[in-house]
Amino acid sequence: MAFLEINDLRKVFGPISVVQNFALAVERGEFVSFLGPSGCGKTTTLRMVAGFEQPSAGTIRINGKEVTGLRPNQRNVGMVFQSYALFPNMTVAENVGFGLKVAKRPASEISGRVEEMLRLIKLPTLAERYPYQLSGGQQQRVALARALAIKPQVLLLDEPLSALDAKIRVALREEIKTVQRALGITTIYVTHDQEEALSMSDRIVVMNEGRVEQIGTPFETYNYPKTRFVASFVGTLNILRARVTDAARGLITIDGQEIVARRGGAGMATGEIRSVALRPEAVSLADAGGERNRMQGTIEDVSFLGSVMRIRVRFSTKSRRRSRGRKSPSASPTRMCSFSMAPSQADPVAPRPHCGRGCLAQRGG
Numbered sequence: 001m002a003f004l005e006i007n008d009l010r011k012v013f014g015p016i017s018v019v020q021n022f023a024l025a026v027e028r029g030e031f032v033s034f035l036g037p038s039g040c041g042k043t044t045t046l047r048m049v050a051g052f053e054q055p056s057a058g059t060i061r062i063n064g065k066e067v068t069g070l071r072p073n074q075r076n077v078g079m080v081f082q083s084y085a086l087f088p089n090m091t092v093a094e095n096v097g098f099g100l101k102v103a104k105r106p107a108s109e110i111s112g113r114v115e116e117m118l119r120l121i122k123l124p125t126l127a128e129r130y131p132y133q134l135s136g137g138q139q140q141r142v143a144l145a146r147a148l149a150i151k152p153q154v155l156l157l158d159e160p161l162s163a164l165d166a167k168i169r170v171a172l173r174e175e176i177k178t179v180q181r182a183l184g185i186t187t188i189y190v191t192h193d194q195e196e197a198l199s200m201s202d203r204i205v206v207m208n209e210g211r212v213e214q215i216g217t218p219f220e221t222y223n224y225p226k227t228r229f230v231a232s233f234v235g236t237l238n239i240l241r242a243r244v245t246d247a248a249r250g251l252i253t254i255d256g257q258e259i260v261a262r263r264g265g266a267g268m269a270t271g272e273i274r275s276v277a278l279r280p281e282a283v284s285l286a287d288a289g290g291e292r293n294r295m296q297g298t299i300e301d302v303s304f305l306g307s308v309m310r311i312r313v314r315f316s317t318k319s320r321r322r323s324r325g326r327k328s329p330s331a332s333p334t335r336m337c338s339f340s341m342a343p344s345q346a347d348p349v350a351p352r353p354h355c356g357r358g359c360l361a362q363r364g365g
Ligand SMILES: Nc1ncnc2c1ncn2[C@@H]1O[C@H](COP(=O)(O)OP(=O)(O)O)[C@@H](O)[C@H]1O
Pocket: 013, 018, 036, 037, 038, 039, 040, 041, 042, 043, 044, 045
């Protein structure tokens, strides 16, 4: 039996169903992210696990015990919110010790635990400060310490980094992960940021419109998306229109140019139009030569993004000029180029046609 078990969880607000058929089993010590766009039901699901929201149906078990009807303080879970949510009139030490004080633990135990927690979050000297005297990043570390001080069975974090600036987000991401690993605490982390979910999680639950789209490791989620939604939400993706020319051999054509699709022709029928998913990093500008899966295209736009260049390409054997060109290098007469991709990379996703424009990133300058 898993440490945290969620079975067929549902939530309706009036006539609207915001979480449906949500099922998940989390192992002890596992770090699981809920990833999905705003409004897909991540917070509502997390709040049901915490006990702040009562499910319309379904059950939640922690460590073998059903907690579905219990109040938050009877579940022994720790929660960190998006906004800092520290008590403004309490010092850092008082904030961190709050849960233990409510639980009427002895003063010596509280001070010892607070000290231990402040060491853990690397703020041992700030015990007497008030929240307004802390940076946003420091406030979130204190919120984490406050959530952990009660030794919760499960740690729940709801977009804890989204109010912080990019650099601090990355640093804190690593700190949270380090603390989580050190304590071996079972954790659910809500985010709409795919990079956060990919880099931190043991497994990711991708959600859309109140439903689970896919549950898998970061590697599986990125490389083997099960639905079109997952394929386009996690990572940058090109969806290209292709015609299946020989299903048995896995051959497809994009704008008349033939390539071999991943997984051969599994599930395809010769003659049908399919959408093909293509990750930017699977495509490279090709030198002259005769490799397989080479295509011709016209570079339509180039943007410099620091560590990568984003090149927008129209796969076509004919050169094009823009009808409304701006006076900038990217709008200069377009250039024909060859591109290649590994046969394992072009992945038919769905039997519906889509646009035929590719957006490719090329590593380096
Ligand atoms: N108390 C509430 N009453 C009515 N609708 C709600 C309530 N809380 C959330 N919702 C709705 O439920 C949906 C999911 O919200 P939420 O769980 O906050 O999404 P997320 O955290 O993924 O952005 C949204 O459409 C939201 O408007």
